[in-house]
Every structure is written in C-alpha cells, then in structure tokens.
C-alpha cells in the first residue's frame with residue numbers, strides 16, 4: 001500500500017461528519033478510480049467507526065478508525081503514526097479552523113509538503129505525484145504546486161467540490177486502529193465549544209439558495225431587505241467584500257477568495273459587479289441570476305439569467321410577489 005492511496009481526514013461535529021470532509025471524500029474517490037487506487041476516510045475521535053457508512057456512501061473504499069476521547073489534541077500525533085504505517089499518497093483536509101491546525105502540524109511532524117487553500121488536485125501526467133492548483137493574486141492567476149514529499153497534503157475550503165448524490169458504495173473495508181497517545185502529546189485539553197448563534201446563521205456554505213448583496217445596495221436599510229427575501233425563498237444571505245467593508249453585513253457572510261466558497265442551487269446577486277475575487281467564490285453555483293443597473297457589469301458573463309434593472313425596484317417586487325404566492 002506504499003504511496004498509493006488517497007486519504008481524507010474526516011472532521012466530526014455534533015451533527016455528524018462535516019460537509020467539507022464528504023466533498024473531499026467524493027473527490028478522493030474519483031481520483032482513486034481514475035488511477036486504480038483506493039480512497040480512505042481517516043476518522044479519529046469518539047465513535048469513529050460510526051462514520052464508516054457515511055464514508056462508503058461518499059465513495060470510500062476503506063475507513064481507518066481510531067477511537068480516542070482526545071481527537072482535538074491528539075489528531076496530528078495519531079495521523080503521523082497512521083501515515084508511517086500505511087504511507088498514503090495524499091491527504092486531503094478541509095480548510096476549517098481545525099483542519100488548518102492539523103494539516104500544518106502533520107506537515108511539520110512528518111516533514112511533508114503542503115499546499116493550502118487549493119481549488120483542485122489532479123494526478124500529474126508523469127504518473128508521479130499530484131498537481132495542486134491554488135489561486136494567487138486574488139484569483140487572477142493559479143499556481144500549479146508540485147509537492148515532492150509524501151504524503152502530499154492539501155487543504156480545501158468547503159464548497160470547492162460539489163457534493164453529489166449517489167456517488168457512493170454500499171460497503172467497504174473497516175480497519176480499527178489503536179494508537180497510544182503519550183501524555184507528552186496532550187499538552188492542551190479541549191473543553192468544548194461555545195456556540196455562536198450569529199456564526200451558525202451565517203453558515204452560507206450549506207444554503208441551497210443564496211441571496212447576495214453588494215455595494216450597489218447603497219445602504220444598510222436596503223441591504224437588510226435581502227434577509228426578508230431570503231427568508232421568503234428559504235435561503236440565506238451572502239455578500240461581496242465591498243458590502244462587508246461598508247459595515248452592512250458580517251464577514252462570515254462574505255463570498256469570494258478571501259471569504260467563503262459557495263455552490264448553491266440558486267445564487268441571486270443584487271448590485272454586485274462581478275469582480276474576479278468574488279466570482280471565484282460563487283461561479284460553480286447551479287443557477288446564477290444577476291441584477292445590476294450596468295449592462296456591462298462583469299457578473300453578467302457568469303450569470304445564466306441577467307436582469308438589467310435597479311435592485312431598489314426589483315427586491316421589493318420580488319418580496320411582494322413571494323408574499324402573495326405564500327398567501
């Protein structure tokens with residue numbers, strides 16, 4: 001099994017496996033299928049084996065599960081032990097706060113190269129190693145990073161790869177590993193999270209419909225109308241960086257290269273020009289609708305439907321129309 005398999009570190013939350021881990025699992029499975037290798041989910045934590053079915057359902061051929069109460073503190077140690085034993089080709093990790101910590105720690109401990117915040121990964125034509133794509137210069141250029149050490153580690157934000165239904169397998173191989181965690185590794189103790197309600201509401205990565213507002217909204221009052229529209233259509237509110245910088249909306253709702261990457265079924269952008277750093281965070285949405293007064297706005301190049309109109313007219317009309325439809 002030396003330097004062959006694609007691994008994904010599963011991140012567990014109270015509501016199960018994090019979406020980004022499943023997206024990466026599907027990507028790893030498709031890479032493994034292309035090259036005749038295997039895709040494995042690595043699960044570290046309490047009830048690690050319980051995630052096995054979810055892993056198979058998203059394409060894993062196998063699951064390596066390590067039961068431990070100290071997942072947060074011990075993951076990098078455990079991962080390095082597993083890497084030493086199984087020698088995977090690549091390790092894909094979600095660019096979450098936890099994933100960023102762990103990926104950097106594992107890379108340092110294992111003296112392995114890492115490419116962070118990638119937007120794609122593919123096998124090199126030579127058959128040796130991988131090409132990791134990551135944006136530079138605000139997404140105007142892409143760097144093709146070739147890592148020469150193993151495992152090749154890459155991190156990806158949520159939404160880079162689309163989570164698709166029916167990509168899975170009915171079953172796979174479950175390997176349960178026991179790894180001793182010496183006291184010297186447990187330098188910190190994780191006590192728990194303090195939930196932040198505003199942060200939870202700003203979870204736009206999971207929204208199927210995003211109503212996004214930009215500088216064209218013109219004021220806080222106008223921007224706030226987007227929440228009413230979003231509630232009526234069962235969606236959530238996103239924003240451009242200019243709207244965030246205007247102070248109308250919190251940074252957790254920013255879409256783009258320095259914000260979040262989203263792939264909703266429907267994205268409607270109001271008063272957003274379509275600058276490259278923004279577009280990089282939403283261009284893979286299933287359906288894109290743009291509302292802008294400028295017929296030459298860049299966003300129209302990416303929109304499936306474009307409305308050249310004043311959002312101050314369109315938004316209230318949509319709100320009253322949806323209200324009427326809802327009776």
Ligand SMILES: Cc1cc2nc3c(=O)[nH]c(=O)nc-3n(C[C@H](O)[C@H](O)[C@H](O)COP(=O)(O)OP(=O)(O)OC[C@H]3O[C@@H](n4cnc5c(N)ncnc54)[C@H](O)[C@@H]3O)c2cc1C
Nearest residue numbers: 214215216240241242256257258259271273277278293311
């Ligand atoms: C390092 C770096 C990172 C960045 N990261 C991000 C990022 O992650 N996300 C991001 O969004 N940006 C990012 N930016 C900023 C980005 O370059 C743009 O400045 C920003 O996206 C512009 O936001 P906007 O489209 O809302 O504003 P503007 O560019 O000011 O566009 C406003 C639009 O609204 C239209 N408009 C005006 N009035 C109306 C009206 N009444 N009705 C309808 N339309 C109207 C205008 O025609 C215009 O097209 C980054 C920039 C840098 C340098």
